[in-house]
Amino acid sequence: MTDNYYQPPAARVDDDPAAGRPFYIVSPRKFVLLYLFTVGMYALYWFYQNWALIKRQHNLNVWPVPRAIFSIFFTHSLFAEIDCVLQSSAVRHVWNAAGTATVYVILSIVSSLIGQMANRDIGSPLTDFASLLMVPAVMFPLLAAQKAANSAAGDPQGESNNTLTAANIVWMVVGVLLWLLVLLGLYVAMVGEEALQ
Template sequence: MEPNLYAPPTAAVTQPAGPADRGDEFLIVSARKFCILFFATFGVYQLYWSYMHWARYRAASGEYLWPLVRTLFAIFYTHALTARIDAVLRKTGRDHAWAPGAMATVYVIATVGNAVLDQLSARGIGSPHTDLLGVLALLPVGWSLLRIQRAANAACGDPRGESNARLTVANYAWIAIGAVLWLLILLGVAAAFGFSLDNGVDAAIPESTSSS
């Protein structure tokens, strides 16, 4: 029997992968690398972190948005970011237990609290306790962002962030800059508690008992 030249093709047609199937919808970072860069830079890393999440999501989804604006005003857009991460998780069927809204709320509250403490410290209100609390406030901010990052890794099909686990030369440069920042901050907190290098040296040197 001769083949029917007018029959439709019977070969299986594969659909192109949609935005949620690409695996690069968000920034992928291992937990270890995230913690090192976040805490070593005293939280400054979150600016790059937020920008890259939104930039990659825009590129993958085609959604019209401004990553820079959403980075500078992160407290207003973190809930939107976690909602998009959760939507990709659900669409791809990748299992990850987390509470997107709660993590975003913890981040917002901790960030606002940190900003308030910084303002009080700058005005000398409640010092030195506000100085110390301002440093400690970095912990809940970093914790909430780490939980969000782990969800983003899972949404991209790389739960452990193995594709971005190694520190680069640029990372080490930022860590070095962060070390200087940490030194200045800790010296400021020590000074607020009345401790200085001069006092420490004086305390270490016993008084002379010799008579003049």
């Protein structure tokens, strides 16, 4: 302890769990749970966290929020960044960054189109079911990127971010409620509103 009472306390750099890590680390199990239970909204947070870390690491003038919202325009550059770190390290991780990014972009666009069709009752209830099936389909390329990011960050299993926090559980509960509303909407679309009265 210092005798200078006016000196601000020195922050420890190692208190920040993300300090020194090139990418956002999360275990595959936790990633899948958060992605599915939040109906895919976790992808926004995932993209934001990765771009925020890249911005801080490389002192870049990028905006993580727009890059998360408009992820399809920045997926290839994020996956290329992950691949670049993997290639420059001695870590062996087999994946195709450009191909995985392309699959994610295509699935995201298809998912959005199907969702718009379902919202306009075009092809309902088939488009409603297809829209639901697109949630796990879009998740798979992101999961592949997460595994690559974990390997690039030196934590292949994502053990440093494996446990669910209270905030994770709250978001999962909100997601479950959203899933229930979606399923109720599908049920009503299939049997008709008269069956509920």
